[in-house]
Amino acid sequence: MPITIRLPRDLYQGVLADLRRPHAHAAERIGFIYGRFVPGDQPLVVMTRYVPVPDEQYVVDDTVGARINGDAIRAAMQGVLDTREGVFHTHLHEWPGTPWFSRTDDEELPRLIPAFRAVGPTQATGLFLLSPDSAIADVWLPGAQGPERVVRISIV
Amino acid sequence: MSFSPEEARELADTFPGTERAEEAGVTYFRIPDVTLPDGCSPSPTTLLLCPSHRGGYEYRLFFSERVNTPVAKNWNGSIHILGRTWHAFSWQAKEKVTLTQMVARLLRALSCP
Amino acid sequence: MSERYSRQGFLGEAGQRAIETARVCINGLGGGGSIVAPELAHLGVQNFVLYDPDHGDESNLNRTMTLTEADVTAGTLKIEAARRRILEINPRAKIEVHSCRWQDRPKALDGSTLVMGCVDSFSERQQIEACCRRLLVPYIDIGMDVHAGDPPAMSGQIILSAPGGPCMFCMHFLTEAKIGREVANYGAAGGKPQVVWANGVLASTAVGIAVNILTGWAKGSPPIYLQYKGNGGTLEPHIRLGYLAPGPCPHYPLDQAGEPAFVKV
Numbered sequence: 001m002p003i004t005i006r007l008p009r010d011l012y013q014g015v016l017a018d019l020r021r022p023h024a025h026a027a028e029r030i031g032f033i034y035g036r037f038v039p040g041d042q043p044l045v046v047m048t049r050y051v052p053v054p055d056e057q058y059v060v061d062d063t064v065g066a067r068i069n070g071d072a073i074r075a076a077m078q079g080v081l082d083t084r085e086g087v088f089h090t091h092l093h094e095w096p097g098t099p100w101f102s103r104t105d106d107e108e109l110p111r112l113i114p115a116f117r118a119v120g121p122t123q124a125t126g127l128f129l130l131s132p133d134s135a136i137a138d139v140w141l142p143g144a145q146g147p148e149r150v151v152r153i154s155i156v
Numbered sequence: 157m158s159f160s161p162e163e164a165r166e167l168a169d170t171f172p173g174t175e176r177a178e179e180a181g182v183t184y185f186r187i188p189d190v191t192l193p194d195g196c197s198p199s200p201t202t203l204l205l206c207p208s209h210r211g212g213y214e215y216r217l218f219f220s221e222r223v224n225t226p227v228a229k230n231w232n233g234s235i236h237i238l239g240r241t242w243h244a245f246s247w248q249a250k251e252k253v254t255l256t257q258m259v260a261r262l263l264r265a266l267s268c269p
Numbered sequence: 270m271s272e273r274y275s276r277q278g279f280l281g282e283a284g285q286r287a288i289e290t291a292r293v294c295i296n297g298l299g300g301g302g303s304i305v306a307p308e309l310a311h312l313g314v315q316n317f318v319l320y321d322p323d324h325g326d327e328s329n330l331n332r333t334m335t336l337t338e339a340d341v342t343a344g345t346l347k348i349e350a351a352r353r354r355i356l357e358i359n360p361r362a363k364i365e366v367h368s369c370r371w372q373d374r375p376k377a378l379d380g381s382t383l384v385m386g387c388v389d390s391f392s393e394r395q396q397i398e399a400c401c402r403r404l405l406v407p408y409i410d411i412g413m414d415v416h417a418g419d420p421p422a423m424s425g426q427i428i429l430s431a432p433g434g435p436c437m438f439c440m441h442f443l444t445e446a447k448i449g450r451e452v453a454n455y456g457a458a459g460g461k462p463q464v465v466w467a468n469g470v471l472a473s474t475a476v477g478i479a480v481n482i483l484t485g486w487a488k489g490s491p492p493i494y495l496q497y498k499g500n501g502g503t504l505e506p507h508i509r510l511g512y513l514a515p516g517p518c519p520h521y522p523l524d525q526a527g528e529p530a531f532v533k534v
Contacts, residue, residue, distance in 0.1 A: 002380075004380065006404070006405035006406070006432070007405075008405060008432045008433045008523060009432075009433065010433050011433075011523070035527070036526055036527020036528055036530075037527065037528065038379060038403075038404060038527055038528055039528075040376050040379045040380075041376070041379070041380070042379050042380030044379055044380070044404060044527075045527075046403075046404065046405040046526040046527045047405075048523045048524050048526050048527070049523065049524065083524070084530055085527075152290075154382065154405075156405050156406065156407055156431065156432045164534050165534065167534065168533075168534035173533075174533070174534045175531035175532055175533050175534060176531065176532055176534050177529045177530060177531045177532065178525060179399055179403075179521075179525065179529065180395070180399055180436075180438065180520045180521065181438075181519065181520045185534065186531055209445060209449075210445065210448075211392060211445075211448050211449065211452055212448065212449035212450070212451075212452030212453055213452075232452075234370070234372055234373075235372070235392070235396060236371075236372045236375060236396040236397075236399070236400055237396075237399070238529040238531075239400075239403060239528060239529045240375070241372040241373065241375060
């Protein structure tokens with residue numbers, strides 16, 4: 001089923017602005033976009049808000065672009081519980097064009113998903129990767145075994 | 157019409173499972189598994205109470221399906237609210253009453269000419 | 270860019286792709302919708318969802334561009350006339366038609382990139398706008414009226430209700446009083462005055478806004494509330510825009526988007 005993500009323009013620009021802020025030791029920033037799942041033949045996720053990971057929740061690790069600690073993960077899980085929205089781990093690769101998940105992203109990011117799904121089983125959960133002018137996302141729909149690549153990301 | 161938290165609690169006590177949600181600045185109450193008056197079907201059914209002045213009605217009760225009633229009703233409200241379409245018949249009531257009384261009056265109106 | 274769209278090359282390859290991959294829902298295929306639909310087809314929109322429960326009748330022939338006299342005799346549905354015209358322009362278009370109110374089959378609206386509202390009821394506008402806000406779909410509304418007088422006063426509007434932006438309540442185009450009066454007058458209203466040239470201005474302007482949204486070609490935000498003054502033939506930003514309350518739309522906050530969140534009382 002082709003999945004669409006809709007992201008309000010102001011929210012999108014806020015996310016980009018936050019992810020571009022420099023960090024004391026991390027090369028990249030991470031945040032969490034929350035969204036609501038609309039089931040149907042054309043499943044939809046409407047993104048509603050963004051929560052940046054606070055500076056102090058990054059781990060010093062120069063083998064990766066950025067690594068966040070358990071507090072950041074717990075806060076994201078709490079966000080799901082508090083709002084009953086699904087959560088998307090979000091970061092930015094600063095080269096233009098369609099981005100792609102790095103090998104580290106592919107190895108490590110999916111490990112976050114079961115915890116988020118456990119607290120939000122009726123919501124869509126996933127990974128959102130931006131570039132300056134494009135984006136991709138992998139979504140785990142409720143009940144699905146694995147992720148699907150989103151067909152369309154609309155800035156509205 | 158505005159309502160108090162006490163009225164909302166009374167509604168939930170009278171109709172277990174009552175939930176609330178907002179759309180366009182209006183609060184609605186969804187009430188599941190309500191048994192309708194004799195002669196009305198399908199029953200039980202789910203109701204949506206709009207306790208505010210909306211669409212020309214001081215308050216209005218919507219049904220998850222059009223109800224068959226012993227007396228003909230003017231089902232003039234097939235309206236999309238909170239992500240689905242609900243159905244209402246035309247019944248004007250202007251007295252200030254509690255949320256629970258709104259539901260009771262409009263349910264009674266199903267059987268009234 | 271193909272020869273077919275070479276004259277709109279200024280929209281860019283990406284813009285043209287956006288048009289061709291968009292799924293546009295048109296609610297109402299009467300006077301306004303019968304102009305919107307073919308224009309979008311000419312531009313390259315491939316995917317349509319059309320809603321209208323009505324058959325064409327004699328009184329539609331003064332303005333419904335997709336209907337013919339033969340259609341009225343045959344009782345052709347307005348959506349079928351629109352589908353026919355779209356396919357004449359582009360036989361490869363995929364058109365989903367619903368001969369009913371959109372409320373009777375709302376799920377078909379879910380995958381829309383844009384919704385164009387061409388109906389003449391305030392209540393209908395309120396409902397579809399609320400649905401579009403929930404789905405974060407931009408909604409473009411058009412309508413016209415002619416008020417009695419000497420001379421009669423012709424007016425109309427094009428409104429863009431975009432996620433996060435002011436809604437039709439914010440712009441005071443929709444009010445509870447208007448919706449209430451409409452409900453009270455139901456059945457007594459009769460057909461509202463409608464003419465093809467005013468519909469043409471409104472529909473074409475709405476299509477231009479739609480293209481701007483899809484392609485971003487004009488590099489600025491599209492207008493959100495244009496007032497048409499038919500007597501003088503002008504289109505200008507509505508004066509109410511100067512009185513909009515600051516801040517995001519309070520009627521449709523983003524945290525109410527998506528499936529409604531019911532909370533136990």
